[in-house]
Amino acid sequence: MAPHSDGANHEKLILDSWARCRDYGLTPSTQPELHRPSAGDVGVLLEAHQFLVQTTYHEVLPYYEHILSNSHCLIMLADGRGQLLQSWGDQRFLEPGYTQGFEAGTSWIERYTGTNAIGTALATGQAIQIHRDEHFLKANRFMTGSAAPIFDASRSLIGVLDVSSDTYLPQTHTLGMVKMMTQSVENRLIINLFKGEHFFLTFNTNLDSLDSQWAGILVFTEQGQVISANRRADILLGLELSMVNIESLFDTTLRNLINHPEGLPMQLTASGKYRFYATVKRPVHVRVIPRDFRQNHRAAATEPAKPSLPLREVPLPNLLAQHKRLPANQPFTLDAIDLGDPRISKAVRQAKRILDKDIPILIHGETGVGKEVFVKALHETSDRAAYPLVAVNCAAIPGDLVESELFGYEKGAFTGASQKGSMGLIRKAHKGTLFLDELGDMPLKVQARLLRVLQERKVTPLGSTESYPVDIRLVSATNRSLKTDVEQGLFRQDLYYRVTGLNLELPPLRERQDKTALFHALWDRYREADQEAGLSEEVLALFHRHPWPGNVRQLVSVLQIALAMADTDLITAEHLPDDFFADLQEQPHVTVPTTLAAETAAEAVEMGETSEAEATPANGQSFPEQLFPEQSLPKLYQHYEGNISMLARHLGISRTTLYKRLKELGLHS
Numbered sequence: 001m002a003p004h005s006d007g008a009n010h011e012k013l014i015l016d017s018w019a020r021c022r023d024y025g026l027t028p029s030t031q032p033e034l035h036r037p038s039a040g041d042v043g044v045l046l047e048a049h050q051f052l053v054q055t056t057y058h059e060v061l062p063y064y065e066h067i068l069s070n071s072h073c074l075i076m077l078a079d080g081r082g083q084l085l086q087s088w089g090d091q092r093f094l095e096p097g098y099t100q101g102f103e104a105g106t107s108w109i110e111r112y113t114g115t116n117a118i119g120t121a122l123a124t125g126q127a128i129q130i131h132r133d134e135h136f137l138k139a140n141r142f143m144t145g146s147a148a149p150i151f152d153a154s155r156s157l158i159g160v161l162d163v164s165s166d167t168y169l170p171q172t173h174t175l176g177m178v179k180m181m182t183q184s185v186e187n188r189l190i191i192n193l194f195k196g197e198h199f200f201l202t203f204n205t206n207l208d209s210l211d212s213q214w215a216g217i218l219v220f221t222e223q224g225q226v227i228s229a230n231r232r233a234d235i236l237l238g239l240e241l242s243m244v245n246i247e248s249l250f251d252t253t254l255r256n257l258i259n260h261p262e263g264l265p266m267q268l269t270a271s272g273k274y275r276f277y278a279t280v281k282r283p284v285h286v287r288v289i290p291r292d293f294r295q296n297h298r299a300a301a302t303e304p305a306k307p308s309l310p311l312r313e314v315p316l317p318n319l320l321a322q323h324k325r326l327p328a329n330q331p332f333t334l335d336a337i338d339l340g341d342p343r344i345s346k347a348v349r350q351a352k353r354i355l356d357k358d359i360p361i362l363i364h365g366e367t368g369v370g371k372e373v374f375v376k377a378l379h380e381t382s383d384r385a386a387y388p389l390v391a392v393n394c395a396a397i398p399g400d401l402v403e404s405e406l407f408g409y410e411k412g413a414f415t416g417a418s419q420k421g422s423m424g425l426i427r428k429a430h431k432g433t434l435f436l437d438e439l440g441d442m443p444l445k446v447q448a449r450l451l452r453v454l455q456e457r458k459v460t461p462l463g464s465t466e467s468y469p470v471d472i473r474l475v476s477a478t479n480r481s482l483k484t485d486v487e488q489g490l491f492r493q494d495l496y497y498r499v500t501g502l503n504l505e506l507p508p509l510r511e512r513q514d515k516t517a518l519f520h521a522l523w524d525r526y527r528e529a530d531q532e533a534g535l536s537e538e539v540l541a542l543f544h545r546h547p548w549p550g551n552v553r554q555l556v557s558v559l560q561i562a563l564a565m566a567d568t569d570l571i572t573a574e575h576l577p578d579d580f581f582a583d584l585q586e587q588p589h590v591t592v593p594t595t596l597a598a599e600t601a602a603e604a605v606e607m608g609e610t611s612e613a614e615a616t617p618a619n620g621q622s623f624p625e626q627l628f629p630e631q632s633l634p635k636l637y638q639h640y641e642g643n644i645s646m647l648a649r650h651l652g653i654s655r656t657t658l659y660k661r662l663k664e665l666g667l668h669s
């Protein structure tokens with residue numbers, strides 16, 4: 001049997017299951033019985049479990065698609081009676097004659113198919129991994145399955161999620177991932193059932209894991225009655241939570257909880273000693289007690305609730321913008337860079353889920369979007385934060401030095417090598433994070449060596465016979481398509497699979513939906529304490545319309561100039577650098593905006609009320625077409641008459657990066 005971390009318990013579960021199989025009259029040579037209902041009954045079955053299937057498919061699987069698509073596995077969802085509802089993924093490993101065993105309706109309970117991940121998870125009510133030889137029936141011993149049960153809001157076992165494969169996936173990860181997925185499904189089921197109608201309290205022991213699937217969730221009424229909770233909430237509080245009053249769980253009042261600003265974390269204590277961080281989400285259209293009242297809430301909280309208190313609506317975006325600003329000179333954290341853009345929020349959520357796991361991350365995004373900032377935030381938030389983050393720009397190190405820089409060298413290993421030798425950047429990142437920026441630029445020869453290091457987790461410096469163990473979390477970034485590079489033979493396929501556990505995409509600034517919050521956050525981060533006047537409406541409108549080919553890097557540079565020019569005054573268009581307007585003038589149908597109309601329309605796009613193409617300012621002018629850097633670069637190159645330094649400064653990118661992009665476009669040899 002395969003070794004497992006909880007060996008004895010696992011072995012017992014398998015032996016018990018085999019005993020049940022024998023009791024059912026099965027022998028290892030028995031052929032699996034494929035019990036499938038009629039097509040009509042399958043339809044009824046799927047109809048009955050639509051909520052579970054849809055929730056899993058639309059709200060949970062997308063977060064794992066990158067991990068799953070990189071491994072040949074099949075994800076199966078079965079109901080609480082072991083009947084398959086749906087499967088997704090790779091069926092290639094299945095024997096041709098056996099594929100109907102994986103079709104909707106087929107039952108995988110132990111009685112018919114012997115010990116197997118779905119059937120045994122159902123029989124035991126526990127998450128379990130069934131390794132090849134642990135299957136009771138020989139016919140099933142070609143695969144390994146990891147499955148975990150799914151419980152609904154009332155704690156009934158309603159399904160099982162399984163990931164099966166015939167290859168040797170990193171199995172402990174797979175089981176861990178399946179548990180995460182089922183926890184996500186359970187959370188989503190609760191959220192979808194009660195959202196908008198009742199209060200939600202999300203809590204966890206750690207601020208950074210508040211929006212992980214391991215956070216506790218409590219659903220409560222306006223009177224404080226807990227009407228639902230996820231399993232994590234029970235575990236965190238050590239109690240059965242149904243129908244208790246929330247005031248008896250935490251040392252705070254109901255009034256404090258329901259009046260706390262939405263999304264703003266607070267600290268709570270349970271049973272006088274367990275400290276938690278928590279956020280509250282209100283039912284739709286719930287009203288918030290005004291700020292001046294809130295400030296005195298401690299005194300007021302002792303009084304009975306007075307429904308006649310003056311109430312007012314507090315628009316959510318304002319609250320978020322207010323509380324999510326990046327404090328000046330603070331280190332980046334994942335929460336701080338998540339200002340509400342759906343794609344960035346998704347990347348942050350995904351990164352958090354695997355924060356302390358040994359899964360490599362590949363970040364893709366245009367130059368200047370903040371890939372390195374993201375990695376810094378990731379590192380700061382991870383449990384490796386006390387160790388170094390070593391960033392290596394593979395494009396910036398001359399080709400013939402990459403190898404020695406990365407892997408180190410023994411003294412005298414080559415002409416020009418330092419007499420002391422060098423430990424190399426990879427070993428410097430030991431126990432910390434190694435960030436390989438512009439990975440696509442790594443020479444093929446170095447790629448082969450890097451692959452060996454990642455496989456063996458050991459570095460052998462050049463000229464040395466000794467190797468040194470390394471424990472690194474690998475994060476890579478690229479602004480080109482590594483997949484295309486693989487197809488064109490420029491990047492090793494095996495290394496590609498090694499570095500892409502999770503693929504994250506950071507959107508270009510022009511496509512971000514949290515621009516307003518970002519403009520304010522960056523102003524706040526880079527301003528002097530006495531610059532309190534802020535950004536004028538006119539500048540905000542211009543910022544919204546700008547195509548930002550240099551992305552956040554360019555925005556930071558424009559802001560820094562504007563802040564220097566404006567000093568303590570309100571920042572207006574006259575404080576913006578000339579370069580800033582060059583991009584705007586290149587766009588069709590644009591006049592310099594003076595009204596709020598443009599911003600209002602841009603905001604409408606951000607709020608999802610209208611599409612970019614539909615958004616038209618009140619003055620009747622159409623919005624500029626989106627200019628992608630690749631389209632604007634030739635024009636800019638012409639505008640600057642080939643002056644690379646000026647163009648690079650204008651774009652807010654390095655000359656090396658600019659050369660590369662010009663080369664790609666055939667504008668420079």
Ligand SMILES: Nc1ncnc2c1ncn2[C@@H]1O[C@H](COP(=O)(O)OP(=O)(O)OP(=O)(O)O)[C@@H](O)[C@H]1O
Binds near residue numbers: 368479552
């Ligand atoms: N969320 C943010 N808050 C504050 N500054 C940011 C943020 N994102 C990016 N920046 C700033 O923008 C600049 C570019 O960011 P970064 O270097 O992380 O981009 P990148 O995508 O790694 O660029 P490249 O592809 O050229 O390596 C940096 O000066 C960084 O400080």
